[in-house]
Amino acid sequence: MGATKTEHFTEKQNFIATLAKALGHPARIAIMEYLMKVDTCICGDIVNELPLAQPTISQHLKELKNAGLIKGSVEGNAICYCIDEKTIQKLQDYFSKISEGIKKKTNCC
Amino acid sequence: MGATKTEHFTEKQNFIATLAKALGHPARIAIMEYLMKVDTCICGDIVNELPLAQPTISQHLKELKNAGLIKGSVEGNAICYCIDEKTIQKLQDYFSKISEGIKKKTNCC
């Protein structure tokens, strides 16, 4: 035991959980916020911005990329990362739907 | 090492990350969706609904409750859980803001 039983859940549930999990670390939230703040997509700057070592940042970027939350494109020897708005839109839609769904119910607690 | 360096990030960043982390498991997404689906708050039913043992469900409920995503109130010997809409609202607001923020930018990748 110890591993998540993804096979028991729907594809959508696993998808949303994957996105949430990727955002479930303050460093990755900070990276997303930084990427949102700067107009131009910057990469190495994140290492200067956050108090974490370069390999750690690289690892966090990889996780965000695997989840589909950011995109990376090669620009010379540097790599330009930016937020993938399509994925963020999906997350926002999901929470909007949940938020709407709850409002209609009578609160029981 | 191995522990998250929460002290390096803002309170808001840690807060959002905590919420996202709590939702970062398909079982907990399934629990939230079930709680949303049923009008009345039910608890033991979740154990019947999901293919996980009772202690595992109990543990997941505890995490959702600690994060503030659900509330629980005692009803006799049973406990009635339901979604805390205030917290969901905060999450939705956060992603709305991010979503808005991105739309204004010229995509660089």
Added chain:
DNA sequence: AAACAATATCGTAATATTGCAATATTAAAT
């Protein structure tokens, strides 16, 4: 009070995550 029902907690094995030093890779600049 004893039995029952619902839920929580404890203990523990299996696995995953976090963080970083050391090192590798890749492309530009000299």
Added chain:
DNA sequence: ATTTAATATTGCAATATTACGATATTGTTT
């Protein structure tokens, strides 16, 4: 071709998560 710069990968120690059997707790029913 060598050096430099930017990023990725490897390896590993510390810690956290996941899942569940066994057991405890709490309130209800008989």
